[in-house]
Structure formats: structure tokens, C-alpha cells
Amino acid sequence: MKLSQSFFYTLRENAKDEDSISSNLLVRAGMIKKTSNGIYMIMPMGKKVLAKIENIIREEMDAKGAQELLMPALIPEDVYVQSGRRDAFGSNMFSLNDRYMKRYVLGPTHEELFAVAASMNGKSYKDYPYNLYQIQTKYRDETRPRYGLIRVREFIMKDAYTFDIDEKGLDVAYQKMYDAYCRIFDRLGLEYKIVKADTGAMGGLLSEEYQAISSIGEDTIVGCEGCDFSSNLEITEVIDTTEESQEKEKEMxxxxxxxxxxxxxxxxxxxxxxxxxxxxxxxxxxxxxxxxxxxxxxxxxxxxxxxxxxxxxxxxxxxxxxxxxxxxxxxxxxxxxxxxxxxxxxxxxxxxxxxxxxxxxxxxxxxxxxxxxxxxxxxDLCQVKEGNVCPVCGKKLTFQHGIEVGNLFKLGTKYSTSMNLLYTDANNQLQPVWMGSYGIGLERCMAAVVEQHNDASGIIWPAEIAPFKLAIVPVSAKDEQQVSIANALYEYCQSKKYDVLLDDRNERPGVKFKDMELIGIPYRITVGRGIQNGNVEFVTRANGEKTEISLEDIKARIDAIYAK
Amino acid sequence: MKLSQSFFYTLRENAKDEDSISSNLLVRAGMIKKTSNGIYMIMPMGKKVLAKIENIIREEMDAKGAQELLMPALIPEDVYVQSGRRDAFGSNMFSLNDRYMKRYVLGPTHEELFAVAASMNGKSYKDYPYNLYQIQTKYRDETRPRYGLIRVREFIMKDAYTFDIDEKGLDVAYQKMYDAYCRIFDRLGLEYKIVKADTGAMGGLLSEEYQAISSIGEDTIVGCEGCDFSSNLEITEVIDTTEESQEKEKEMxxxxxxxxxxxxxxxxxxxxxxxxxxxxxxxxxxxxxxxxxxxxxxxxxxxxxxxxxxxxxxxxxxxxxxxxxxxxxxxxxxxxxxxxxxxxxxxxxxxxxxxxxxxxxxxxxxxxxxxxxxxxxxxDLCQVKEGNVCPVCGKKLTFQHGIEVGNLFKLGTKYSTSMNLLYTDANNQLQPVWMGSYGIGLERCMAAVVEQHNDASGIIWPAEIAPFKLAIVPVSAKDEQQVSIANALYEYCQSKKYDVLLDDRNERPGVKFKDMELIGIPYRITVGRGIQNGNVEFVTRANGEKTEISLEDIKARIDAIYAK
Structure with a gap:
């Protein structure tokens, strides 16, 4: 992409109404723009990142044999009444009437409709198992939207649902998603912990969360200095170490x-x-x-x-x-x-x-x-405290903060029973299907990556999800030699179908460098005076490392970036 | 994809609550499922088609330098009040209150928000032109949803908006989109006409529609037997050929x-x-x-x-x-x-x-x-009639019915004025930006293709958007030789990354052939008794042509299919 001919902007000033590093940097980088409380536009530069995150998720889901479909967001309220969740969601669910005064909600999660969809295929135990997913927009009327893309009211979610004939099948399906999620979050470059969590409004047998470690995380992740215990604060047991008092009971x-x-x-x-x-x-x-x-x-x-x-x-x-x-x-x-x-x-x-x-x-x-x-x-009604006793090994508990970027639920038969998703077993008896549910919030992932990968100059995108892996910057748009070499390198990348940014704007070099740093392009080739000696400068965003590379060697260096 | 291990179903019976060929076939093919009036799930087999349509659109938009972004669907009602369109949309727009009783609507089209987004970049005339688009879910509370995916209340739209400093620029941008649309609809395999149309609630200087020819089309396309006049019935002028009566005026x-x-x-x-x-x-x-x-x-x-x-x-x-x-x-x-x-x-x-x-x-x-x-x-207040005089050449007008699959609007400065999208010209004067708006309904395209491409056995997808180009069908799942050759061909396709379907279900051959025809796979390789002579059968869905092809030649035939 040639910047001079593109829609592109950055902001010099910090955003006044943002309360996190990631939202401030994403707004300043021209990647997102708030439209109302907890609702954002994803601007072109941000959309490129989001699309890469989406592709990673899709690849890893497909690799596990999951099949993609697409549900509507506008869902008759009855559907949630039938499953018994209308009240559990309460005013967190947006609701509305259509022109005929029929009651609808905007789906906050889709267990119910997936159970309906699944019933189209699975009449017999032989039809199972399968895994259906979508990458689709969800709505939650949060009491207090905050931290930019981290707690929003409209967002894209990858939600997958597995369907099995028994608990053993569910365990296998669940483990596949567990593995897929590890691959996804690894590829996104996130530092995360997998913790046991509350099943909450979702219900079911087990829930685990993928928590991206971050000081602004709203979840407290409880770990242990002695073992690999890992759990959300919400459900961590307080081990009762109180000794029986030997005092004599006195008079009130x-x-x-x-x-x-x-x-x-x-x-x-x-x-x-x-x-x-x-x-x-x-x-x-x-x-x-x-x-x-x-x-x-x-x-x-x-x-x-x-x-x-x-x-x-x-x-x-x-x-x-x-x-x-x-x-x-x-x-x-x-x-x-x-x-x-x-x-x-x-x-x-x-x-x-x-x-x-x-x-x-x-x-x-x-x-x-x-x-x-x-x-x-x-x-056990109390919150555990840092330093309390680990329920597993008895050593001291440690606390970290995390952003919940994904979760896994073993739902069991809760939704299949309420939504009437039954199969006929080998003895011709009707049985409820065993379901699992697995979510990833896309925008939240994007924000969590920024929370973990930034410095004073801006965002530092991991290469796999950067809007562009490489920026080519001629120092002076008026220097014919610089422009011509920058263009040649750009053409080379184009011919190889490398997604590259050419900053051919007629701006001061400082402005261009600052912009490329703010938007977090992992690698930059600066075409400056060095070309008189046949060199360009190769800059790595993450560590600021600058090396002179000759024009002969630079293409190999470019190929190496894109080979990853 | 191996069918035996997948979520897959078809329905033998016609859908009872569908009123068009396309919706009946798409429901029966397991591609869509109605969830409520005018709202559908896109099932896995349908999602593959929709994704291919989406990719074609994205490729052609990107080829014209358009940049993708993503807008929310949940928009403060104020935004449409500011542009003066709240009343124009009336009850066609879904509206709701959030938990704090702030008024929102579900966006039916996004001229307003794109004008807001555009203002982030374009302060000076030098920043123009640009073209921004999204592929995003729209909501319209239709009085009478009908014809399956053709008139729905929730659907995906590609909506693009161009921004120029003057009418000349807009003309250029408009022509680019005109060309892109022709390429898109050609690639979708649609027979269509481009007709002048009413600018309606959108306003502006000019509107043209891409109408897919179909007997169930709700639009009447007026053509001419003598020239290439083409116009929507809604706006076709009635040429007043009434001769002045020579009668004497009588008494009432x-x-x-x-x-x-x-x-x-x-x-x-x-x-x-x-x-x-x-x-x-x-x-x-x-x-x-x-x-x-x-x-x-x-x-x-x-x-x-x-x-x-x-x-x-x-x-x-x-x-x-x-x-x-x-x-x-x-x-x-x-x-x-x-x-x-x-x-x-x-x-x-x-x-x-x-x-x-x-x-x-x-x-x-x-x-x-x-x-x-x-x-x-x-x-001029009347509807033109077939056989009336052509406003251009004076010959007779002809009628056809069409499904509006795309539209182009020269908006002019209507929205930039109301939404305050101004630029500074070369003389440092503030000027309103010239906008264009360009839409394509994705599900409607999918339905229009089916209306045009079907027969008594089912859908006949054009190869470029078929869920799979090729199905490999062993006649008997119990014949080891057939299964092994079918598997070998399947592996060959997998190794080449060809998106292929293997119907390895333990079903009668008639059931498998009927399913492949119903879901409209363009090419089928049947592995049957012919393999004893080293042959498989190659079937073309569109014309029913069957040829015996030797195992030596079949891979070249497969390569030829995917080379297109």
C-alpha cells in the first residue's frame, strides 16, 4: 500500500476519553475510533490486524475439523426463555420489538441456536461428533464499558460448539479446542495462563479461561509459588486453616x-x-x-x-x-x-x-x-487472599491480573435438554447430546496484544498480526534516487505478493518514522543517504536495532521476513 | 471434506414456508435455515458459498484501491437525526434503548458513520480521493420479508463510500465502482441489467441498479426493443403521446x-x-x-x-x-x-x-x-406500460423482472454537508466533500444465482462460488477397490489444496448422486464398476454430460477444473 494514496491518519495527542494503554494507542494509531460508549469503528489499519487475527483463528479451527456457519444476531426472545437464560442475562442483553411488536434480543452468545442448527443433522448416534463455529458479532449491554476494546458492547466473537453422544466424546472434543486455543494464542503472541473458572450463567461441568497477563486485567488469576495451580479468583477455594479456638466461651x-x-x-x-x-x-x-x-x-x-x-x-x-x-x-x-x-x-x-x-x-x-x-x-463464602494456602500443595498463593481472551465450557446436556437436541442411541433410545462451548473475543485479543506489546513510541505488533510486516520509508520524497530505490523495493514486494507499506508521503522523516513506530510495523527499511554507499537501513521495531544492509542483500532480508 | 465425518444434511421434502425456488432449494440443500420471519442461519454448506461470494467482492474492491474497515451495527439514533434520515427510514429501521435508556438503531446503511470516519483523514484537498468499504451486517425491519434470502431483515452488505473534492472526482470514483460491479456480477455468474433508478431515501444525483433477471424479481426493468434504454419502472417517464382532443368542450x-x-x-x-x-x-x-x-x-x-x-x-x-x-x-x-x-x-x-x-x-x-x-x-405521475413509447428512441418499451443485487449512488454533497465532512481547498476555503455510495447484498446475490441456475434436481452453482467444485463419489462404500481409488483421488486433491468433497457415506448410490445434484456441485467423479476397466465417470452438473475417463487421465481433468 502506498501511503500517499491511502486513507491514513495518526493522532499526536493522547485520547482524552480512553482509560487504557491499548485503547489510547489504537485510537492514536488510527486503528479504532469510538462511536458511542463501548462501541467502536475498526478503521482500515485496524481492520487489517483484525482480519489477520480472524484468519489465524479460522485456520486453527478448521485444522481441528470444525465447520463454519453464520447465525443471525437478531434472535426471538422466546429462544432464551426456552433455555431458561432470559433472566440470567437480564439487562445485559439488548432487547427490542420489531414493527409487529414481536420481542427480539441481540444475541450475547449462541448456545441455543447452535443446538437448533445441530438438530438438523444429528438424528442418530452415528451422525456424531461434530464441531460447528462462527465468527460473528455479539452484543452485550455492559453496565460499565471500559478499557477500549476490552469491555465493549458490540464485538466479534469466534464461538464454537461441539456435539457428542457422551461425556467421553465431549472430553475429546474439549481437548481439541484446548489445543487449538493454545496454538491460536501462541500465534497471536500473547502471554497467557489457562485457569479454572466459574461456569456462571453458562452453566455446565467445567470452565477454563485463557487469561492474557496484564496489569489492567479485570480478572485476578490465582497461581501458586509451589505448584502449577491456576484458577480464577472468583472460584478459588479458601482453605480453612483457622485453628479451633481453645478459649472458653464467655457470656455475651x-x-x-x-x-x-x-x-x-x-x-x-x-x-x-x-x-x-x-x-x-x-x-x-x-x-x-x-x-x-x-x-x-x-x-x-x-x-x-x-x-x-x-x-x-x-x-x-x-x-x-x-x-x-x-x-x-x-x-x-x-x-x-x-x-x-x-x-x-x-x-x-x-x-x-x-x-x-x-x-x-x-x-x-x-x-x-x-x-x-x-x-x-x-x-466457603470468602475471597482468597494473596499468600493464602494453595488448595493443591499447601504453599503460598500468588496473584496476577488477566484479560480473559478465551474460554472453554463443558456444558454437558443442559442446552440439549432445554432445546430438545436428542439423538437415538444404539438401543434406539432417545438421549440428550453432550455439548461444549468455546469462545474467543477478537477485538479483546487485539487489545490484549497491544497491552503486552508496546513502548513509549507506540504499538509493537507481533509480525504475524501486524497490519504490514514491513514499511519502506524513503527519507526524502524529493530525493529522486531515494524514491526510485524505495519504489523498486516496493515493486519487488508487490511482485512477491508481500503485504508491504510504502511511506511515500511528502513529510519530514521524523514524522514518518514516528508514524511507523506508533502503528507498530515490525520492520522498517529506511532509504536515506546511505544509498550513496549502496546501503539501506534495516530497523527492527521490537528492539530498535538498526543495521546497514547493502542493496544486494536487502531482498534476501525481505524474503526472510515474509518466509516466517 | 469427508462427508461421513461432517455435519451435512439435505431435505427430501419441499420447504412448506418458502415462496421461491431459491429459498426452497437452499433450505433443502441444507444451506440455510429460517430462525424467524425474514431471518436465516447460514449453515456450513451455505457458508462456504457465501465466503466465496465475499472473497470475490473483496478482491474486486481491493483491486480498485478501496480500503476495508468495519463499522458497528448499533448506532446512536442521533446520527440519523443529524442527517435528516431518521424519519425517512421510519419503522423500516429497528430501534431500541440501551440499559440507560439511550436511543439506538440497528444500521440499515452507513453513509453517516462513513462520513464521520472519513473526516479523520481528509482535512486538505491533497488527502483525497479515497474509497472506504466494509462487508458487514445490516438490519431492515421489512414490512413483508419474502422469497427466502431475497428480502430479509438481517443480511450482509458490502457497502462502499467514495470521497472526492469535486463532481469530476466523484465521476471517476463512480466509474471505478461501476466497472468493479460488472466484474463481480460476471464472476458470480449472474445475468443482469444495469438500470437507472430512483435515488429514494438515499438522495443524491444519480442511482443505477444491477438487476439480476428473474421472474420473481420485485423490480420491473424497462428496456426498449429499439435501443439500449434501461430503467427501473419506478422512474421511467411516461412520454405523453396523447393528442390534443379536437372535441368542443361540452356542458358538465x-x-x-x-x-x-x-x-x-x-x-x-x-x-x-x-x-x-x-x-x-x-x-x-x-x-x-x-x-x-x-x-x-x-x-x-x-x-x-x-x-x-x-x-x-x-x-x-x-x-x-x-x-x-x-x-x-x-x-x-x-x-x-x-x-x-x-x-x-x-x-x-x-x-x-x-x-x-x-x-x-x-x-x-x-x-x-x-x-x-x-x-x-x-x-408525470403514472406508471409506464409495456409497449409504451421509449423516451430515448420512440420505439416500444419492453418489461423484464429483476432482483436488485447491487446499486450505485452519486450522493453529491448531501451527507458531507449534514455530517460536516469538509475539506480545505487550494484557496484555503472550506468545501463539502463529494460522496458516492455503493452496495451489494451478499445473501441476495446467493439467492439470485440460485434463481438463475437450477433445474428439477436442484441447484447448479457456477464453479467459482460452488461450495466445492468437485465431488468424488465411490458408488459402494463397501467395495474396497472403489473406496481405495476414491480415497487416492481425494488425497491427490488434498495434496494440491483443492477444495473437494468426498462422499464416503454408507448410502445407496442414488441417495449420494441426488444429494450432490441438489447441493449443486459442478463436477462429480463417480468411482464405480468402470474401475475394473481402469475408468471413472466424470459428470458435469450443468448439462448432465457423462464421460468415462481413464485413471491415467483423470488427474489432468481435475487439474483443469481447479486451474480456472
């Missing part, structure tokens, strides 16, 4: 604690530590008010709570609701005499003589013990 | 015409011809009631009316509204004393002593003349 004692509401304030008041307290958190869980009692130095893990209660959504209860169930001002909730069900973190079971809120304004109770109140159930 | 005369409402009934009553009448049609045009007087033997052309009145939508007025402006029952409307504006077809100007409705129930008026009533304007 109501204490006035004026102006002390937070754990810190109350601890200061009593002269105690945070873990001498049991804090009571009151939530609205799918419309019902529920209290959770956990050690004072821990955080509640909402994923664990939702799973335990079989619920879809939870948020902190309103002040009104808190005052209703505690009969006190906010800040003094406790398990004794509260007017709602109480769930207990299992670590509390080992505690004795702890302090809780009194359900009375400006009061706490000392020396409380398990026998002093009722609770529905005790379970 | 009110006549009771009981039970005679239609032109035919009234003509029978008066013993006259339909063209002795001037009929008065009453419409609701953008909410206002308007009457149109046209010759009794003509039909009103709504496109011409909308253009004349600068209106967006029109429909026949309700009975209530008709009775309100005529003060009579429906069926007796006339221009004399009617309570709404009257527009006249210009042919009426030459008529004398005609018959009109009396605006009085069961009455008409004879001997009416132009001087007897008021009208706003006389213009």
Missing part, C-alpha cells in the same frame, strides 16, 4: 459503641484486631434480603454466594432494607435477632468470643459464639 | 350511477372506454390527504409522487378520510369540490369532456374539462 455482652461503624473504628474502640470480629453483610440476592457473616478481615466472594444460592444477581441491600431487617441504622448489623436468613462463612465456625453488630444503633455485642444465633448454612 | 352533467363504483362498472354504465375517464385516487402522504387525477387506464406511480411532493411515505387514504374530503361514500371521488389538494397527471391536460366521480354517493359527472376544477400542479 452488649456494648455501646457510639460513632464506631466500620470494622476499623470498632476494632479501635475495643482494642482488638479485625479478625476478632465477624462482620455481617446484607445483600439483595435476586430480590430477597440475605445476610452473610464472614471473618472481619475477609471479603465476600459474590460468585461463590450466587452459586451457593443458585441465584443470578446480587447487590448490596439498600439502606432502607438494611434498617428494616436490623431495626437499626446502617453499620450495626449482626446475626443475632436479624430479620432475614443468615449464611455463614465456614471459617467462623472455629471462632469463639467474637464481636458482632447488635442490630441496635450505636451498639455491638462482645463474646458472641456460634450457639448464640441461627444460620441457614456454613460454606 | 351530473349523472346518477347507482351500484357503479369501479372504472369498469362506470364505463359499462356509460358505454365508454376506461380512458374516457379521469380517476381520482386519494392518498395519505406523510399524514396529509392528497388527491391524484390520472387517466382511467393508468396506474399511479408512487415513486414519482413522493419525489414530486418531497415526501417519505404514502398509502391509500382510509375510508374515513376519503368520506371526509369527498362528502360521499368511497368510490365517487372527483376533482370538483373535493376538500383536499389535487395533483394532475399531465396526460389529463389534453383530454376533453371526460367523466369523473361527483363527490356525491352514487353519482358521476360527464363532460368535465380542465377549466372546471382547480389543481396544484400537473406532472
Amino acid at each position: 455482652h452488649l456494648m455501646e459503641t457510639p460513632n464506631a461503624k466500620t470494622i476499623e473504628e470498632v476494632a479501635a474502640f475495643f482494642g482488638k484486631e479485625a479478625n476478632d470480629f465477624v462482620k455481617t453483610l446484607i445483600y439483595n440476592v435476586d430480590g430477597k434480603i440475605v445476610a452473610f457473616c464472614i471473618p472481619g478481615d475477609r471479603e465476600l466472594n459474590e460468585t461463590k454466594v450466587l452459586k451457593l444460592l443458585g441465584a443470578n444477581e446480587m447487590e448490596l441491600a439498600s439502606f432502607e432494607d438494611v434498617e428494616k431487617v436490623t431495626h437499626a441504622k446502617v453499620g450495626f448489623a449482626g446475626p443475632i435477632g436479624i430479620d432475614c436468613p443468615v449464611y455463614l462463612d465456614r471459617q467462623v465456625l472455629h471462632k469463639k468470643n467474637f464481636i458482632v453488630g447488635a442490630n441496635k444503633t450505636d451498639h455491638h455485642i462482645e463474646n458472641v459464639n456460634i450457639k448464640d444465633f441461627d444460620y441457614v448454612k456454613a460454606a | 352533467h351530473l349523472m346518477e350511477t347507482p351500484n357503479a363504483k369501479t372504472i369498469e362498472e362506470v364505463a359499462a354504465f356509460f358505454g365508454k372506454e376506461a380512458n374516457d375517464f379521469v380517476k381520482t385516487l386519494i392518498y395519505n402522504v406523510d399524514g396529509k390527504i392528497v388527491a391524484f387525477c390520472i387517466p382511467g387506464d393508468r396506474e399511479l406511480n408512487e415513486t414519482k409522487v413522493l419525489k414530486l411532493l418531497g415526501a417519505n411515505e404514502m398509502e391509500l387514504a382510509s375510508f374515513e378520510d376519503v368520506e371526509k374530503v369527498t362528502h360521499a361514500k368511497v368510490g365517487f371521488a372527483g376533482p370538483i369540490g373535493i376538500d383536499c389538494p389535487v395533483y394532475l397527471d399531465r396526460q389529463v391536460l389534453h383530454k376533453k369532456n371526460f367523466i369523473v366521480g361527483a363527490n356525491k354517493t352514487d353519482h358521476h359527472i360527464e363532460n368535465v374539462n380542465i377549466k372546471d376544477f382547480d389543481y396544484v400542479k400537473a406532472a
